[in-house]
Amino acid sequence: MTRSASPPLSGEYDYLVIGAGSAGCAVAGRLSDDPTVSVAVLENGGPDDHYLIWTPVGLAKTVVKPGPYNYGYYTEPQPALDGRRSYQPRGRVLGGSSSLNGMVYIRGHRKDYDDWAAQGCTGWSYDDVLPYFRRSENNTRFAGTANPWHGTDGPLYVNDLRSPNPFCQYFLQAAQQAGHTLNDDFNGAEQEGFGYYQVTQHNGERWNAARAYLHRGKTVDGRYNGGRHNLHVLTGTQALRLVFEGRRAVGVVVSRDGVEQTLRARREVIVSGGVFNSPQLLLASGIGPAKHLQEMGIEVRHDLPGVGENLQDHLDIVINTQLDSTDLFGATLRGGLRLLKEIRRYRRQRAGMLTSNFVEAGAFVKSRPELDRPDLNLVFTVALIGNRNMGSRRKLGHGYSGHICVLRPESRGVVRLRSPDMREAPLIDTRLMSAPRDMETLIAGIRIMRDVMNQPAMKDLGGREMKSESFVSEESLRAFVRGHADCLYHPVGTCRMGPPSDPLAVVDNELRVRGVEGLRVVDCSIMPTLIGGNTNAPAMMIGEKAADMIRAAAR
Known part of the structure; x- marks a missing residue:
């Protein structure tokens, strides 16, 4: 398709949504349900009409490095990770990170949301947010049934895997052999x-x-x-700074085709740039810790100390096992020939290996039996995955991997400006494993995962566990964690929601930015604490709930 130069933008809308990620798409789409209002959603990236995005296995190309669809940020060197920089893929395209992610539909544990409410975030308990999860969801497994946990007529399709990999069944059999129970719905009663x-x-x-x-x-x-x-979707539109009249946000200055323009909002400006870019835009607009703003040469519009604080992400490590089977993904000649057959199958039937999200099966388990909810997520992946220390993809060949993820880490990081210019990447310091408890929980998870992998259902398949020397002593195990652990690309918390008594709360329970008017933040940056699972479905829930709150305020 030939693309012409971008046409001029209309200068004024009722609502401006800055960022077309998961939450931004949801809030913009729902606000536009009212035909009497105009909604513009701004996206720095381009359209999502590419086979690498719509074909599930395309994530293997879009996630691994920066590119046209991926900001591909890096953190500051992390002392607890042997000084390594942590890679942070973030969507730069319509759909945001939902255009790059593993497509796993998980909401978290109900007690995660009940904790928010107990901390003063009234209206955000699990019973409060469940209707929004259900409203967004079109779960075909439950079509035609009345299910208290799931919706069947929302815009977000949720499905069982079309062509489950046979190795996932071996993994689940091994889990049963290790004494674990099966669960056919992680978003249900348990x-x-x-x-x-x-x-x-x-x-x-x-x-x-x-x-x-x-x-x-x-x-x-x-x-x-x-x-x-x-509903106006403005791609290739970079937000530079918010525009205020007195204390009220009334618009945003953007760069489009190299030209700066000002877009105005008659009702509200909604920042949905994500966990890194939402605080970055607030800071670049003079909202944040006064000292940091002054260091950047930015006029302080409102001293709000919590902007950019409270960064959290799931801590993760991978155990790889090499196994020469073309049922598993691998960069080999035989794997390439299998892939050609699978491409033909996908084109004809939309089935087969190309529908895989790689992370097809998993578990939620407790590191200690006395816990009131699982604190570990185990993920089975039908390919060899890991950081660069694992070696080249071609040398790795075929195999499978087991992720171990700490669901509620105690470590907290920060986002700051490198420059007042939004076109430059923000400074990201996750401070992974700065809290000692996170290392201990991760090690407990490694032991649980290896116990499952060593059961007959998996062990009898053959295969060679990589880095096996790392598990022979406590010292070598901890060295393995420092050398290979990383985040799981689920950052939250940098514009956290909280009651008036919370000195670091950036937004109130209606997601309105404290100290100014006409401005909200709507994305996972408002989460006070991480939820026990993937963050994509919660992001859309936040967008759905925010739309109702915004409409109510306009009445």
């Missing part, structure tokens, strides 16, 4: 147990937030005209 994940796919294709909420609308160049002419 989270604990082993089972298959459901995925955000439809007819074997990725169903990202843009397909769910935006493609029924109209882009500025008419690309997705679904009859919703009050």
Whole structure:
């Protein structure tokens, strides 16, 4: 398709949504349900109409390094990770990170949300947010049934895997041999147990937030005209700074095709840039810790100490096992020939290995039996995955891997500006494993995962555990963790929600930015604490709930 130069932008809308990620798509789409209002959603990246995005296995290309769809940030060197920089892929495309992620549909544990409410975030208990999860969801497994946990007519398709990998069944058999129970619905009555994940796919294709909420609308160049002419999707539009009149946010200065323009909001400005870019935009606009703003040469509009604080991410490590089977992904000649057959199958049937999200099965378990909920996520992956210390992909060959993830880390990091210019990457310091408890929990998870992997259902398949020398002593195990642990790409918390008594709360329970008017933050940066699971479904829940709060305020 030939793309012409971007047409001029309209200067004023009722609502401006800055960022077309998971939450931004949801809040923009829902606000535009009202035909009497105009909504513009701004995205720095481009459209999501590419086979690498819509074909599930395409994530193997889009996630691994920076590119047209991926900011590909890096953190500051992490002392507890032997000085390594942590890689941080973030979506730079319509749909945001839902266009790159593993498509796993997980909400977290109900007590995670009940904890938010207990900390003063009234209206955010599990019973409060469940209706929004259900409203967003179109779960085909439960179609035609009345299920208290799931929705069946929302815009977000959720499905069972079309072509589960046979090795996942071996993994689940090994879990039973190790004494664990199976769970066929991690988002139902109970989270604990082993089972298959459901995925955000439809007819074997990725169903990202843009397909769910935006493609029924109209882009500025008419690309997705679904009859919703009050929803304007502005791609290639970089937000530079918010515009204020007195204490009220009234718009945003953007760069589009190298030209700066000002867009105005008659009602509200909604920042949905994500956990790194939302605090970055607030800081660049003079909202944040006064000392840091002054160091950057930015006029302080409002001293808000919590902006950029409270960064959290799931701590993760991978155990790889090499096994020469083309049922498992691998960069070999035989694997390439198998992949050619699978490409033909996918084109004909939208089935087969190309529908895989790689992380097809997993578990939620407790590191200690006295805990009130699982604190570990174990993930079975049908490929060899790891950081650069594991060696080249071609040398690794075929195999499978087991992720061990700490669900509620105690470590906290920070996001700051490198420059007042939004076109430069922010400074990200996750401070992974700065809290000693996180290392101990991760080691407990490694032992649980290796116990499962050493059961007959897996062991009898053959294969060679990589880095096996790392598990012979406590000292070598800790060295392995320092050399290979990283985050799981689930950052939250940098514009956290909280009551007036919380000195680091950036937004109130209605997601309004404290100290100014007409401005909200709507994305996972508002989470006060991490939830026990993947963050994509919660991001869309936040967008759904925010839309209701915004509409209520306008009445």
